[in-house]
Amino acid sequence: MMPNPNSFNNGNLAVEARNMHVYYGNFRAVKDISLKVKRNAITAFIGPSGCGKSTVLRSFNRMNDLVTTARVEGEILYHGNNIYDNDVDPVEIRRRIGMVFQKPNPFPKSIYENVAWGARINGYKGDMDELVESSLRQAALWDEVKDKLNESGYSLSGGQQQRLCIARTVAVKPDIILMDEPTSALDPVATLRIEELIQDLKEKYTIIIVTHNMQQAARASDYTAFFNMDRDRAGYLVEYDRTPDIFTTPQNELTEQYITGRFG
């Protein structure tokens, strides 16, 4: 049986938020988030719109730094260090904690260059052809694109584009992959392919996925965190547990209402 989140320790911990608050200007968007994410597992963040799940996700690789008014209080511990410490390079953090977005966003370049790009700017010295192939294979895209690597990334279907973005992310060899509603722009078949893919990816990476689709969280994740928006409009963590427990016997009445579709 999968360990309970309360028992995660240094041996299996990927990243941990401790008493984290995120502000946009004076507005507190999320409050007092404490959450341990297990290594080589898939953790889903679910909750109604505005509950702060994407904000929490983005704070795990300092993506919120890009919003000038954003401010993070508390700690995000990664390998024992707070990623918000002054001496931490956010670019290095984002290399090790990669991100895949809601809408596939390939660069206006060839399929090959889309994958090679991140490695190139990081000064990758190895065999680039090999890296591109292995990344595309990990993203379950190689067989579909191996004969047209020089074609534009835009020539691919939406689902293929998203897998291309996943290949681009794994090419820089991250530890953790953050996914912000990665299938919400995809049809059901492409969605299931991505879900299958992340099952394979967790062998090598830790995955955190924000999804509006509860069935997706139930199908594809090992752990589920349910967030809600409080009266002061700040998002907070309601319940966090093994996915089978959340979807069969949630402990919190709000979780029950949300996942049974009787919320609000």
Add this chain to the structure above:
Amino acid sequence: MPRTLFDRDLQALQNQILQLGSEVEENLITAVTTLQQFDARTARMLIHADEDINAARIKIGLDALTLIATQQPFAGDMRRIAAIIEIVGELERIHDYVKGIAKISLMLQETPINPALLRDFSPMAEKSREMLHNSLTAFAERDAALARQIPPEDDVVDELYNQIYLQLLQAIMQKPEMVEQVNTLSWALHNLERAADRVINICEWVVYMVEGVYREMDSELEAPPFVGR
């Protein structure tokens, strides 16, 4: 936010269970009466009714699966549907015991048994029926506390079983030529006792439905929960 269609379909399934349950309750009592009154016609009717009960069980089970496929229930909704599927199975099995008793009553037509031996079947059937009725009330009202009160009452049924079984043994000793008939009757007794055991299973599923923990409630053993945290 209500889920009107889903809730309506769930309620309809629940109503079908309760209707099926009341038929099983009634037939349990009737089966014992056919035994006591050597009423072949009613016994045949009960045997025939078992086919309808089986068909209703399949229909409720398939309707429940359709709800899972179309509504993707989670948590309390999912546990309620799981309980419906399990409980309808238990009701169907209890009615198999009803049919068994009816068949035995046909077998005993030729050489009627001393009515005194059949007298205590009535309180036993009545206690089983009452337990079944209360278990279905606990299901309908999602009352785990009520579901927990029922299994200990099985001791009353077991006590009556032992008492009647002893009477049957004494009857055989007094009239060894009756061994075959009395032995056949002991199977009716056994069926009645098993029906009450099945009620305990219903209670276990009611508690699972309400609380999310499945625990054996057989009064003889204190088993750890199978499911839960």
